Amino acid sequence: MGVKDEFGEVKEIQGVGLDVTKQHLIQMEIKRTKETLEALINNTEDNIWSVDCDRCILFANKAYKEFVFRIFQIEIQSGMQLHERVSGNEQQQYIEKYKQLYDKAFKGNSFRAYNEFTDPTTQAKIIQEVGFNPIYNEKGQVTGTACVARDVTKQLAAQDEIRQQNARLREIASLSSHELRAPVATIMGLISLLDEEDVSDPEKKHVIADLKTKSMQLDEVIHQIVNTTFIPQNPL
Numbered sequence: 001m002g003v004k005d006e007f008g009e010v011k012e013i014q015g016v017g018l019d020v021t022k023q024h025l026i027q028m029e030i031k032r033t034k035e036t037l038e039a040l041i042n043n044t045e046d047n048i049w050s051v052d053c054d055r056c057i058l059f060a061n062k063a064y065k066e067f068v069f070r071i072f073q074i075e076i077q078s079g080m081q082l083h084e085r086v087s088g089n090e091q092q093q094y095i096e097k098y099k100q101l102y103d104k105a106f107k108g109n110s111f112r113a114y115n116e117f118t119d120p121t122t123q124a125k126i127i128q129e130v131g132f133n134p135i136y137n138e139k140g141q142v143t144g145t146a147c148v149a150r151d152v153t154k155q156l157a158a159q160d161e162i163r164q165q166n167a168r169l170r171e172i173a174s175l176s177s178h179e180l181r182a183p184v185a186t187i188m189g190l191i192s193l194l195d196e197e198d199v200s201d202p203e204k205k206h207v208i209a210d211l212k213t214k215s216m217q218l219d220e221v222i223h224q225i226v227n228t229t230f231i232p233q234n235p236l
Contacts, residue, residue, distance in 0.1 A: 046150050
């Protein structure tokens, strides 16, 4: 800043210095944090995106962009309304379901939902578990929702296989309990009628004793099968 004399001529220049080191460091830290967060979000296989209350895309990570392009052949951009770009009956059904889920989140609900669709490339059925979390402004008003979708097709298939195996085991236990236990009990009863002392042949005595032992062992195995199979289990 120039200082003038009474004739209007600049006689000296004054300057004011401001130390902005702290502000610069804060800005650099914010930038690093933002870049780190974006790197983490973009390096996950989960689809992560957010929309405002007009269903316009606010943010989309790399996985979600690739997913949308694979399913709809659409390149995601900020501000885009995906539901206005899709075509095809199944795609429309997919979008309509999401519109309903968005509306539920816009009312302030945090929840999870499942969505099933067909991969156009492989024609395989894919099931996603999607989490919805409302976004609030400083006034506590919902301005949109953040979404995280995960492919749980293999996980659900594995759980279904376990349920089927458990059902088969329970069927085996039921057969053991009803179909095997009765004849084994009958055999044990008949064997008990045989008196080893009335048999003079040592070999026959040995056979009778062995029959008693084996029948009791078989009965014990049946009990173990039934007891092990029908232990209460937590539902998947």
